[in-house]
Amino acid sequence: MFEVKGSAAVATVSELRRDVGRTVEAAHQAPVYLTSDGKPVAAMVSVELLDEIFGLLEDVDDARVAAARLERLRTARSTLLGEEEFWAKVEQRKRG
Secondary structure (H helix, E strand, O other): OOEEEOOEEEEEHHHHHHOHHHHHHHHHHOOEEEEEOOEEEEEEOOHHHHHHHHHHHHHHHHHHHHHHHHHHHHHHHHHOOOHHHHHHHHHHHHHO
């Protein structure tokens, strides 16, 4: 029924219809790619693997947010005034 390719299995949609139970069992071991007319149309994975994937996607999103914040901090630092320059501008505004 299943053709094993590396660390995944491949089954046709027709095979899935004939033996859903076996396909679900296989998906607990490794992803099962489903094909129709020889083309991939879906994949079946265990809930544990799906949770892991979603967790990794959240980690990637968190890393993007952190990188954007770090870049804003770096940019802000280059535009920050030193203490002497700050007080000089304060005095300048008082006079002007």
